[in-house]
Amino acid sequence: MGYTDIIARYSDKPGGLIEAFHAVQKELSYLPEEVIVEAARIFNVPVAQAYGVASFYSMFSTKARGKNIIRICESAPCHVAGAAEVVAAIEAELGIKAGESTADGSFALELTECVGQCQATPVITINGKAYLDVNPAKIREILAEYK
């Protein structure tokens, strides 16, 4: 399904623009400029307003990024439990730094705040699925599921 069809599905709902952005981002992993322009047309709002929505919410990305979004919690409990070593292991495995995406577009690595799983630190999420009690030795196996 093209992004125009996805956006159109939400066009007559209150708050539909945000839902449409969510749905498109789920498919593309970010919101390209043409999506924002198209959404403005479908929702009949100025392009600047659609941009405003896309950039206001931190869960939306308007920059291209890898398809599988890896987030690692760097709040204090995870930090103390060794999150930095896990970040280093992911960076080494993928050949990127936190905040970057792999050149083949398959992975993005982002730092995040507490994801509410502090009972089993350190925690990473991939596309929203949480992996608990992670350590550097587990990284290769976890990422292999997504390659």
Ligand code: FES
């Ligand atoms: S501090 Fe990492 S999940 Fe809460």
